[in-house]
Amino acid sequence: MSEATLECKGLSKHFGTNAALHDLNISLPTGKIIGLLGPNGSGKTTLIKLACGLLTPTEGEIKVCGFKPGIESKALVSYLPERTYLPEWMTVLECVRYFQDFYADFDYERAVSMLQSLQVPANARMKTLSKGTKEKVQLVLVMSRRARLYLLDEPIGGVDPAARDYILGTIIGNYCEDSTVLISTHLIADVEKILDEFIFIKNGQLVSYASTDSLREDLGKSIDEYFREVFRC
Amino acid sequence: MLGKLIKHDFRSLSRVLFPTQLAVLGASIIATIGFAFNIRTGFYTSYESGGLQLLRVITAFLSGIMVLAIIAASILVAFIIFQRFYKNLMCDEGYLTFTLPVTTTQILWSKLITAMIWTFISGIVIFISVNIFVLFGTGTSGIVNTEAYREMSKFIGEAFGLLGGRLIWPILEVILFMIVATACNILHVYLALIMGGVASQKHKILAGIGFYFAINIAVTIVATTIQYFLSGAMFRTMDSFNGLPWDLKNSVEIYDLVFSSTQPYYWFYLLFSLAITAGFFILSRYFLKNKLNLE
Numbered sequence: 001m002s003e004a005t006l007e008c009k010g011l012s013k014h015f016g017t018n019a020a021l022h023d024l025n026i027s028l029p030t031g032k033i034i035g036l037l038g039p040n041g042s043g044k045t046t047l048i049k050l051a052c053g054l055l056t057p058t059e060g061e062i063k064v065c066g067f068k069p070g071i072e073s074k075a076l077v078s079y080l081p082e083r084t085y086l087p088e089w090m091t092v093l094e095c096v097r098y099f100q101d102f103y104a105d106f107d108y109e110r111a112v113s114m115l116q117s118l119q120v121p122a123n124a125r126m127k128t129l130s131k132g133t134k135e136k137v138q139l140v141l142v143m144s145r146r147a148r149l150y151l152l153d154e155p156i157g158g159v160d161p162a163a164r165d166y167i168l169g170t171i172i173g174n175y176c177e178d179s180t181v182l183i184s185t186h187l188i189a190d191v192e193k194i195l196d197e198f199i200f201i202k203n204g205q206l207v208s209y210a211s212t213d214s215l216r217e218d219l220g221k222s223i224d225e226y227f228r229e230v231f232r233c
Numbered sequence: 234m235l236g237k238l239i240k241h242d243f244r245s246l247s248r249v250l251f252p253t254q255l256a257v258l259g260a261s262i263i264a265t266i267g268f269a270f271n272i273r274t275g276f277y278t279s280y281e282s283g284g285l286q287l288l289r290v291i292t293a294f295l296s297g298i299m300v301l302a303i304i305a306a307s308i309l310v311a312f313i314i315f316q317r318f319y320k321n322l323m324c325d326e327g328y329l330t331f332t333l334p335v336t337t338t339q340i341l342w343s344k345l346i347t348a349m350i351w352t353f354i355s356g357i358v359i360f361i362s363v364n365i366f367v368l369f370g371t372g373t374s375g376i377v378n379t380e381a382y383r384e385m386s387k388f389i390g391e392a393f394g395l396l397g398g399r400l401i402w403p404i405l406e407v408i409l410f411m412i413v414a415t416a417c418n419i420l421h422v423y424l425a426l427i428m429g430g431v432a433s434q435k436h437k438i439l440a441g442i443g444f445y446f447a448i449n450i451a452v453t454i455v456a457t458t459i460q461y462f463l464s465g466a467m468f469r470t471m472d473s474f475n476g477l478p479w480d481l482k483n484s485v486e487i488y489d490l491v492f493s494s495t496q497p498y499y500w501f502y503l504l505f506s507l508a509i510t511a512g513f514f515i516l517s518r519y520f521l522k523n524k525l526n527l528e
Contacts (some may be wrong), residue, residue, distance in 0.1 A: 015526075052332050054527050083326035087321075089248065098452035100238050102333050 003066045005030045005149050005180040006051060013046050013204075019044040021204040022059050023060070030148075031177045035191055035198040035223065036184040039224035039231050043204040044184040045082060048151045052079045065148055075104065078147035082154040084134045088127035092120055092137055099141050111144035114170065118163060132159045137169055143174050150174075150181040156190060168194050188224045198228060234335045238343035245321070246351055250311050254358045257306045261362035263298035265370035267292035272373055303362060310355045314348045315422050323437055325432035327527050336521045341423070341514060348419045349412075395484050404470065404493065406499055413506045420513035421448060422442070427517050431524045452509055470494050 011024040012083060028034060034090040036044050037203060049055040050062050053069030057156045071117040086095050092115065113156045115122060116135050135158045142150065152171075156164045164187075169183055172194050185191055192212070200207040215221055221229075270292045271478030274285065321330055322340070330340060345357065393400055425448055429441025479488055 049527070054328065054331055054525065056523055056525070071336050074332055077332070079328075079332045081328045083325050083328065085325050087245065087326055087329075089245075098241065101241070102234070102335070151485050 004028055006182065007063045008047075008060065009062075009082040011047075011057055011062050012059040013050060013055060014058045015045075019052070019204050024201075024204070024206055026178055026199065026206060026209060028182065030180055031175075031176060032196040033171065033183070033194055035188070036182055036201070037188060037198055037223070037227060038201040038207075040186075042201045044201065045153055047107055048153050048184060048202070049081070049180070051078060051151055059085060062156045068090040076140050076148040076221065078103075078142045078145040079090065080138055080142040080150075080152045082157070082180070083233045084126075084131070084138065086126050086134070086138060086141075089125060091123050092129075093122045093211055095126065095141060096144075096158075097123075099144070099148075103145050107144050107146060111140055112157065114140045114144065117126070133161070135159055136167075138164060139170075143170050146179075148179050150179065152181065152183045154185055155183060156187055165191060187228050189222075194222050195223065200227070202231065235339045235342060237274075237334075238335060238339055239346055242317075242343050242347040243350065244323075244382070246314065246317055246347055250310060250351055250355070253306050253309055253313075253354060253446075257355075257358050257362060260299040260306075261365050264296040265366045267299070268366070268370040269372070271296075271370065271397055274365035292449050297388045303359065307359060309333075310351060314351060314419070315426065318344050318348075318423055319426050319430075322521070323426060323527075326393055327525075331521075331525065331527070337518050341465075341517055341521070345416060345514075346420060346421075346425065349415055352415055352419070378451065396488050397485075398486070399492075406503075410503055410506070412505060413510060417506055417510040417513065421445065421452075424448060424513045425516045428519045431526065434526075448513075456467050456505070458459075463501070467498065470498075486525070 006026075006028040008024045008026050009202070011021055013021040014020065015233040024043075024047070036047065036233065038044055046055065050057055051064060051069065051073075052180070053074060061068065063123070065076055090098065096108065096111050096115075099111070100108050103179055115137070118140065120129075120133055120136055120140070126137070129137070136157075138153075138156055142152070150171075155171075159167065175181065183191055185193070195212050197209070197211045200217075201207045212223060215223060215226060219226065271289055273412055274289060285349045320326055322344075367381050368379070370378075371381070422445065425445035426437075426441040428444040429439070432444070433440040474491060475488070476484075479487065
């Protein structure tokens, strides 16, 4: 497939006078796990929200598999926000059915088996679950889709290290040639081992976009070390 | 996809609204029993005393409370419809709603249709409650009192006997207008909530209330202006009814004349309301599609 999974051309997003993203040009290939890294307020979440169609660009354009954000792109994007977005009154299983109903690419068996592995009670209502368990449920739902693009905003921030490993394992396990995973996180050391490529952004602008291997080969550094160097306070 | 959205929205509303409607029915039964007890034992008189008197006061009081509960429940229906809309679209749940592979138009239709269905259901429940009260609460002898129904069916029978099937048209027109007016009122609040969410991040609901009144004022200004230009013609129509022979002999002719001369106004106001309703829908869609900024 010739077109990029995610493509931004001159993408800008302003909130009032404040530019969250400024003239971003980037093209992400298919079949990679990519880290979206940057300090707080660098525009990571804004970029992800623009790709989901939750925000509208001030200038420029963003496309997912050639589609501008809309009904076609939303069917291809599996989005994990940095907050809990499932209705509190639903049970875990109701949430699974909800996803199954709306997303043609949702794998019900996979979701149920992942919930079992993470020991999430299927019949519990969302409001009775702890914050970490809610995050697990959301991640399971998002990763149980056979999407073309996974946008994961802080997927491991709120869960314990054991679940973190399982989740990262899940992301790799789910990896297939046709899909791209974009992970935004501060926990670089934790995700580093699964990243093929990484993007550094700062103040809404692209600082660096490279492959993890080339960084290791050319500079002999890990992403974590490189991050601390680039974004030194 | 619209069907799926409606299914889920309806379920989400019904979960809360179904119990309230059961409560309304329960409250109306209690109120009916209380009232029936009073009417059959003779109302409160200050000469009596003792247990019976106390029971009368209690049942009368209970009936009053239940009537208030029924009124509260109908307000609650509206409140819950708008609260679900707000939480589902303008709060965290919006992250899910707006990333579903559906169009903004479908989301709005789903919210409108489910709200209208529930408004209709709550109307039916109140209708049933009133009938329970009339049937079982108002008789001084026996359990069931069908007098009101006998009178009503006599009246309807006479009216149709006199005027025939043509009487169905104003009834249909009133129903049509009620449907449009319900949609209009619901979309009015939806639009205000959306605009509130777009305009403010911190005080979405407060801004929404402000927009509700702002929209109200704007619509009133337009309606009053139109009213002003129409009033001359309306007075002339009213005047033309003055010389009519208002008696039963000529009822069919008079009915036809009055009905046909008021038709242009009816259709004008219906189309005006439809235009406002469509305007609310289009603006809501525009703001959700182009101005949505979930924090």
